[in-house]
Amino acid sequence: MNILDDLNPEQKKAVMHDKGPLLILAGAGSGKTRVLTYRAAYLIEHRNVNPWNILAVTFTNKAAREMKERIDRLVGYGSENIWVSTFHSTCVRILRRFIDRIGYERSFSIYDDDDSRALMRDVCKYLDIDTKRIPEKSILNAISRAKDELIGPEEFEKNTGRDYMLKKQAEAYYEYQKRLKASNALDFDDLIFKTVELFMTDESALAYYQNRFQYIMVDEYQDTNTAQFRLIQLLASGVNEYGEREYNLCVVGDDDQSIYKFRGANIQNILSFERAFPNTKVIKLEQNYRSTKSILSAANEVIANNIGRKPKTLWTANEQGEPVTYTLFDTDMDEAESVTGEIKRMVDNNQARYNDFAILYRTNAQSRMFEEKLIRKNIPYKIIGSVNFYARKEIKDLLAYMKTIDNGLDNIAVKRIINVPRRGIGAATIEKVDAYAINNGMSFYDALVRCEQIPGLERSCAKIMSFVSIIEGLRSRLYQENYNLTELIDDILDATGYLKELEEEGSDEARERIANIDELVNKLVTYADEAEEAPTLSGFLEEVALVSDIDSFDESEDYLVLMTLHSAKGLEFPYVYICGMEEGIFPSYMAMYSDNPQDEIEEERRLCYVGITRARKRLSLTAARQRMMRGDISFNKPSRFIKEIPEHLLKINMPDRKTMTSFAPDDYQPSRMNYKPFAFSEPKQFAGNNLGELEYGVGDTVRHFRFGLGKVTAITMGGRDYEVTVDFEEYGTKKLMASFAKLTKAE
DNA sequence: ACGCCGACCGTCCGA
DNA sequence: CGGTCGGCGT
Numbered sequence: 001m002n003i004l005d006d007l008n009p010e011q012k013k014a015v016m017h018d019k020g021p022l023l024i025l026a027g028a029g030s031g032k033t034r035v036l037t038y039r040a041a042y043l044i045e046h047r048n049v050n051p052w053n054i055l056a057v058t059f060t061n062k063a064a065r066e067m068k069e070r071i072d073r074l075v076g077y078g079s080e081n082i083w084v085s086t087f088h089s090t091c092v093r094i095l096r097r098f099i100d101r102i103g104y105e106r107s108f109s110i111y112d113d114d115d116s117r118a119l120m121r122d123v124c125k126y127l128d129i130d131t132k133r134i135p136e137k138s139i140l141n142a143i144s145r146a147k148d149e150l151i152g153p154e155e156f157e158k159n160t161g162r163d164y165m166l167k168k169q170a171e172a173y174y175e176y177q178k179r180l181k182a183s184n185a186l187d188f189d190d191l192i193f194k195t196v197e198l199f200m201t202d203e204s205a206l207a208y209y210q211n212r213f214q215y216i217m218v219d220e221y222q223d224t225n226t227a228q229f230r231l232i233q234l235l236a237s238g239v240n241e242y243g244e245r246e247y248n249l250c251v252v253g254d255d256d257q258s259i260y261k262f263r264g265a266n267i268q269n270i271l272s273f274e275r276a277f278p279n280t281k282v283i284k285l286e287q288n289y290r291s292t293k294s295i296l297s298a299a300n301e302v303i304a305n306n307i308g309r310k311p312k313t314l315w316t317a318n319e320q321g322e323p324v325t326y327t328l329f330d331t332d333m334d335e336a337e338s339v340t341g342e343i344k345r346m347v348d349n350n351q352a353r354y355n356d357f358a359i360l361y362r363t364n365a366q367s368r369m370f371e372e373k374l375i376r377k378n379i380p381y382k383i384i385g386s387v388n389f390y391a392r393k394e395i396k397d398l399l400a401y402m403k404t405i406d407n408g409l410d411n412i413a414v415k416r417i418i419n420v421p422r423r424g425i426g427a428a429t430i431e432k433v434d435a436y437a438i439n440n441g442m443s444f445y446d447a448l449v450r451c452e453q454i455p456g457l458e459r460s461c462a463k464i465m466s467f468v469s470i471i472e473g474l475r476s477r478l479y480q481e482n483y484n485l486t487e488l489i490d491d492i493l494d495a496t497g498y499l500k501e502l503e504e505e506g507s508d509e510a511r512e513r514i515a516n517i518d519e520l521v522n523k524l525v526t527y528a529d530e531a532e533e534a535p536t537l538s539g540f541l542e543e544v545a546l547v548s549d550i551d552s553f554d555e556s557e558d559y560l561v562l563m564t565l566h567s568a569k570g571l572e573f574p575y576v577y578i579c580g581m582e583e584g585i586f587p588s589y590m591a592m593y594s595d596n597p598q599d600e601i602e603e604e605r606r607l608c609y610v611g612i613t614r615a616r617k618r619l620s621l622t623a624a625r626q627r628m629m630r631g632d633i634s635f636n637k638p639s640r641f642i643k644e645i646p647e648h649l650l651k652i653n654m655p656d657r658k659t660m661t662s663f664a665p666d667d668y669q670p671s672r673m674n675y676k677p678f679a680f681s682e683p684k685q686f687a688g689n690n691l692g693e694l695e696y697g698v699g700d701t702v703r704h705f706r707f708g709l710g711k712v713t714a715i716t717m718g719g720r721d722y723e724v725t726v727d728f729e730e731y732g733t734k735k736l737m738a739s740f741a742k743l744t745k746a747e
Numbered sequence: 748a749c750g751c752c753g754a755c756c757g758t759c760c761g762a
Numbered sequence: 763c764g765g766t767c768g769g770c771g772t
Binding site: 059060086087088112113135137188189191259260262263362363364365385419422424425426427428429545546547548549564565566567585588589590591603607629630 | 748749757758759760761762
């Protein structure tokens, strides 16, 4: 076999690169996954590298799974020993083995956002922090950013100065971290942070992994944060048998696709990689294999508006293809109706299947209108990232039972379910137990066990004891022979009366909850069947904690998929719709009016670039003049990103309905009153600017009073008016302002 | 202790 | 608009 045959020269160089740091700047669609997988295969087959010594890190489980499958197909056997997983899973695996060295128990819980918020609520109450003035969310956010930067509570406090707000946040950070520890729990950011901490404090643990991971590959490197960079740097800094540092680290990224600054991604990681790792070999992959020339040119034109990027130009040998289309609708409802209708028509005519399409948007809220239309049209669809399955109440309740059984120290889990279903244990009781637990340095659960010693609890104690005995009963069964996890969940549902309560309620909502519970049981069975090691409760909880919605996306199933532009990163589709191309939506209002609009608009633009480059054959952009947002009607201008695509690449569609009016004028500024960014009660800003509808579109023949007959070749918006390009039979091509030219449609 | 209702709020993106 | 929280009545 020669796997090198289907690679271009640059790709080949990357695959065959021997030792030392390698930075691959891989443009969108340039075959970076191919390079990574081939490289892994090449190392194994041609350099005699033991698969055991290779680590590949991705951002999503889906990407990890796919990479594994592709390597599997390339190398016969042994590939199962390659460690391919996400940053978070990698860290969990490491911590499960060594976290006791930094004072946690190896059975630690993983807190999701909800759990973290519940904990922070407790913390704020305890510290008397007025969450009206300092919302929990903002504190959690500050902590999260700090952890991204490897800043612990001590260092955070040092940097607070005299700022009251920051001082309070520092206090909360301390207490939050203290309580996580007491609950033997880690939040998402801790997974990375604590792994770095482990490696910094325990040389033998670090040496173990440095020795194991002699070749490291990182995908989507542009989205790593400082903590992740440090983690990779530590792992890659092992020495070989001659005592030399080789830095066999291969990272793949594209600075133009960096779209996660808001969650701490540090673009410097890619921009200064060469400085961090001396003698870095840099390889650029600039040939795009995915998109048509039209689509790629549009992408290049848009991203060219960003300054401070690594210079590169993607090119493709693919055909020119159809022009990118842009359609401005009256309302978001028209937009959804038309897009879904167009897709259905193509599928009905057997021109495409549903899974050839993707509808992309900036915010999850935009999915609503589409969903309504899809249901009405009976189109099979999947919305990625709307309500996370594991965030549903009944699922979280059951998981909290499992966590309580698995890790009795997990105070948040215990508090969540102590009165679910209702056992007559109220807030007052919980408060007393909690205070007792804190004063006596014990866990909430241990305090429950000793509730007889807690003053003022005489009446509730019986109720508490019955809860404790349920948990103890379930826990003891876990250690029986032949007891499996499916039985456990059945026993939980049974012993707690959870299922019974739902069955008795009999409402539609209750039925749906039961269906969700069944789904959870299914997932548990799947987990037990597919687990690589012996299935355990912690193993299942861990898997659940680390899945994201995109992981469940299966492109081989024939449904239409809708998702945010962020979720679409790394995917491709023949036909892509990017909807809601409006100022205030995309780019978002937050970016436009932030402290640093320049930077944030550039990030939005990169997001736009990511979106455009998802399309293989056809890209359709849409916008709406008016749109329902949070119950109000808002009016937005078309997105600046539309204007950044040169007109010769853009085909402006007129919606079917004859209601075209002008674009909003350029000086049309969103209102900032009332924190309602772009909502107006009346569209009065349009008054005096009514240019009348355009009765013609691109391709139509029109008549001008002086130039005679001509064919419309393009319509763009310039400022306050349409700019119409007409190819006249006698006078050649002219650009005209629609409101002045008085063009009429000729038959 | 608990359920209901109305006020209020926060507005994006996500592992 | 939709979720959450606090107040109030039972």
